[in-house]
Amino acid sequence: MKEKKIMLGNEAIARGAYEAGVKVSAAYPGTPSTEISENMVQYKDSLYCEWSPNEKVATEVAIGASISGVRSMASMKHVGFNVAADPLYTAAYIGVNGGMVMIVADDPGMYSSQNEQDTRQIARAAQVPVLEPSDSAEAKEFTKLAFDYSEKYDTPVIVRTTTRLAHSQGLVELCDRVEVEDKPYEKNIAKNVMMPGNAIKRHVVVEKRMKDMAEDANSMDINVTEYNDTSIGIITSGIPYTYVKEAMPNASVLKLGMVHPLPRKQIEEFASKVDRLIIFEELEPVIEEQVKSWGIKAEGKELFTLQGEYSATMLRKNLLGIKQETKAAAQVPARPPILCPGCPHRSVFSVLKKLKIHAAGDIGCYTLGAVAPLSVVDTTICMGASISSLHGMEKGKGSDYVRDWVAVIGDSTFMHTGMNSLVNMVYNQGTGTVIILDNSTTGMTGHQDHAATGKTLQGDVTKAVNIPMFCKSIGIEHVYEINAFDLPELEKRIKEEVAREDISVIITKSPCVLLKSNHFTKKCKPLSEECKKCGACLKPGCPALTKNEDGTIDIDMTMCNGCGLCRQLCKFDAIEEVDA
């Protein structure tokens, strides 16, 4: 018997890619897709994997590898797929040489994202097929199959997951890696150079390919019809399939393994055999609208929401009308995520708060600077947008307007797309102040290296992009590096640079407290008798600090990382530094 292992959906995808003989894998970290690349590393003797600075670059790396004749993969979260859309739309025209697969992870319920978009819609627009597994075992199998389809139909193939699949674990049967022979590269300008004359002809190929795939979909093994009780028939895919099996084990089900293009004949036949056709798909009515456009009577979003995750409970309630006797959730204080104790971002934000400065924010842990009591971050849009949106504010309202504004962006996000925005600010004579919160890692997604850390995904030591030198080289005169916990220097510098009618960059440096290389030798301890109960130390909202009933403060020594921010804020020396 083959070995069975319990694996995260993402781990299983990495295993599938390994078994499929992938040679090149590229990605930028993003919840819930990050663990795919983290799990590729264990196979580095058989393949190459990298963190690219962003998803567009990762996708182009995969396209290049495919053109050269090897199997390749790019992985990303749904919003990263927007960044990757540009190369993807044209890669669909070019097709592949070695099989090329993109893994795209959606986030219904927005556990860790800024929006709830549906990857299937972009895939449809780009005319690229989409497979959707429903558990870890399928995640591995579908990933392998995606490579076969990619080569068979000469197209990139997307495997779509969701948070619930990516971060669920299930049993997976391990197989050996199949070493796929490299395909020879043959120069083919008509296929690989997408200028109008060639692209016009390739578009014809794309249309025919999608038609062929739609026809073949009717007999694909991964589109499975299960006939049981035919009073209700449900079309579903992915994780929602498991909810159907849980709530309605006797219903007839058409489980789609390929959600684009759809198997029209198979769906028409299924619809004809059931009394009531239900379409159960999270997020957008992608299947539903197509099915209805064929004149088939079906119900979908009339019953189920466009937002958030689905559940078996939802099926029982909304479809079967079963009211379950369950207790309501207790009314309890919310516990939103917050910056860790000792986080260098808190220190920088405490200064911005004191100076009453607005911050155009970005994507990363420091987005949490918007949460009370800090409430410093004014805006969060997408990766890199802090710098460019600050620039837009200045161009809209004039340079006086940004004299109490800064842009805040992390080091990894700066490498992702912040660099472009900064170049724009220089080029178009912006005078804003940019704070690069350099904690030497990609924090929120769980500490991945990037182009400025000096280490690769495979663990090799490499050249580190020098952020201050980069800023100077594009023409910025005022570039400063400051320790993120040096409050007097931070305050002085931020005041000066914000007032300055010229572009400046302040790089606040201090490694993320969760980095394993970080060793804390000190902790902070309150001296109750000295405490004047002013509350200054509590203002930045460190979770290690709480107020005692008498108004003095307590510091949880198991949580404290000894950053000393509270000690610096205390005017009465009522917090001392002790050895950890």
Place this chain on the structure above:
Amino acid sequence: METRNIMIVGVGGQGTLLTSRILGGIAIHGGYDVKLSEVHGMAQRGGSVVTFVRYGDKVAEPIVEVGQADVLIAFERLEALRYIHYLKKDGVLVVNDQRMDPITVVTGVAEYPEHILEDMEKEHKLLKVKAMEEAKKLGNSRVFNIIVLGLAAKHMDFTKEDWLEVIKNTVPPKTVEINLKAFELGYTL
């Protein structure tokens, strides 16, 4: 066997993921089908986190529904209360008797409820342990979660030997001894 539903709830950073790995391991060890569902990413930064573990002959969905948990393992009192409606009527709540104020309480927006455990004990079988204090006595506060797991283990379908073996194979090699001690402590409470 009917599918068993276990939940682990707590505050991001408390080690719910390690605990769920051990639970996944023990279910496989017992020859069951198993599915787990976890929270990664932003919510882990000090937020409320929940992990679902389901095992049985054949498991479909990876999440536990409201009112269906056989065992609810809570690493903090308020989090126990937040998810108590998931517990079956005859389910068991195993709770680390510790208070961690969420930022909403620290900033005075909300109040930390009083008598949480007493109120829940009226309706459910409840086992509690001041695991953080016990863990400190063992010399490593980080293993408090394994003490709580040990206490919960008595209400699940595996022998102590099975648990010890799975823990040995799951935790980092350097921490095997202290984790086994922590489990024993919880198990014998």
